[in-house]
Amino acid sequence: MTICVENIRKRGAAVEETRIQTGDDFDLKKIFECGQCFRWNAGPDGAYTGVAMGKAARIRRDGDNILITGTQRDVERIWHGYFDLDRDYRSLRQSVCLDEYMKSASDYGAGIRILNQDRWETLCSFIISQCNNIPRIKKIVETLCRGFGDPVELEGETFYTFPDAGKIAALEPEDLAPLRCGYRAPYIVAAARAVDSGALDLEALSKTDLATAKKALTALPGIGEKVANCVILFSLRIGSAFPIDVWMKKAIAQHYPEGFDPAVFGENAGLAQQYMFYFQRENG
DNA sequence: AAACAGGCCTAAA
DNA sequence: TTTAGGCCTGTT
Numbered sequence: 001m002t003i004c005v006e007n008i009r010k011r012g013a014a015v016e017e018t019r020i021q022t023g024d025d026f027d028l029k030k031i032f033e034c035g036q037c038f039r040w041n042a043g044p045d046g047a048y049t050g051v052a053m054g055k056a057a058r059i060r061r062d063g064d065n066i067l068i069t070g071t072q073r074d075v076e077r078i079w080h081g082y083f084d085l086d087r088d089y090r091s092l093r094q095s096v097c098l099d100e101y102m103k104s105a106s107d108y109g110a111g112i113r114i115l116n117q118d119r120w121e122t123l124c125s126f127i128i129s130q131c132n133n134i135p136r137i138k139k140i141v142e143t144l145c146r147g148f149g150d151p152v153e154l155e156g157e158t159f160y161t162f163p164d165a166g167k168i169a170a171l172e173p174e175d176l177a178p179l180r181c182g183y184r185a186p187y188i189v190a191a192a193r194a195v196d197s198g199a200l201d202l203e204a205l206s207k208t209d210l211a212t213a214k215k216a217l218t219a220l221p222g223i224g225e226k227v228a229n230c231v232i233l234f235s236l237r238i239g240s241a242f243p244i245d246v247w248m249k250k251a252i253a254q255h256y257p258e259g260f261d262p263a264v265f266g267e268n269a270g271l272a273q274q275y276m277f278y279f280q281r282e283n284g
Numbered sequence: 285a286a287a288c289a290g291g292c293c294t295a296a297a
Numbered sequence: 298t299t300t301a302g303g304c305c306t307g308t309t
Contacts, residue, residue: 035290130291136307137290182305187292224292245290277290 015155017067018075025089027111028061034112034278036234038125038138039145039162049154051145053078053118054161056154069154084113096265096272101255105279112274115234119202120195121162122235123217126227127187140181147178168192187222194220206236213238233270242269251280 032040032048040050040059047060055078059068068079080086093110097103124144129137141162148163148171169192173185181188194200200220205213213236217228229243242262244252252260255276262269 127291131289131304132291132306133289133308180306183292183303184305222292226291230290243290247290281290 020066022066030112038141051159056152056159105275109275109278117235119235120165123231126230140179143179165192165195169196210240239267239270242273247280251276
């Protein structure tokens with residue numbers, strides 16, 4: 001994808017935005033609202049603001065382009081990887097069209113991309129996600145960031161970064177009481193300590209395979225098959241991960257009553273899952 | 285008011 | 298290996 005920089009002045013201050021030529025395989029609403037992330041929020045103008053990888057940003061569509069606050073260097077260092085800009089989603093979509101249903105689902109989900117998110121943030125967020133709905137997940141994550149993250153400014157507004165594992169590792173579960181996250185608090189602290197101590201090396205796991213990563217993750221308390229698959233897919237860049245939640249169970253029951261093996265999608269199983277999930281949520 | 289949420293854990297077949 | 302019930306909390 002081509003990237004060029006343009007400067008735009010707003011509210012009297014020089015606010016730099018960088019333009020990314022994305023074509024149609026980049027739909028902000030689908031990317032941010034297909035359940036893979038919890039910290040981006042749409043404004044009245046359709047722009048999304050949020051914090052990721054320690055940076056606050058606003059991102060909006062402009063014709064065939066995306067404009068994101070920050071410099072070209074930010075795009076190269078952070079957003080290029082985060083938005084998975086190297087992969088051609090049009091051909092990826094083709095590769096998961098194994099039947100009529102998958103064709104419908106992937107057409108419907110055109111524009112979804114699998115984000116490459118911060119590993120610890122993803123682990124922690126999906127621990128919180130268990131048995132919760134999205135609004136509550138977002139609320140708990142936001143409270144966590146406000147309480148323990150660092151403030152970052154964007155256009156005069158204060159946002160908070162996701163606290164790093166070391167910060168949470170030093171706490172006791174009771175310290176997370178303000179989050180109102182209930183029985184998940186000890187899971188969060190245990191995961192933070194595992195990451196902080198190096199007992200769980202997420203970066204190293206990202207260079208292994210699905211089975212290895214899953215085994216290491218599910219060894220932690222409060223992390224089962226589903227959460228592990230989400231962490232692996234959304235932050236370890238292992239595309240064969242295939243999270244199955246209640247929506248996916250419905251989708252599979254409806255469309256593959258005879259049984260179903262995600263391995264048919266190979267390294268693109270996770271993307272196939274995203275299309276099935278999004279399709280099921282919107283139409284199921 | 286009781287049941288249920290985008291799971292996980294444990295106990296029991 | 299599969300299944301039921303409980304778990305914090307918030308919403309319906």
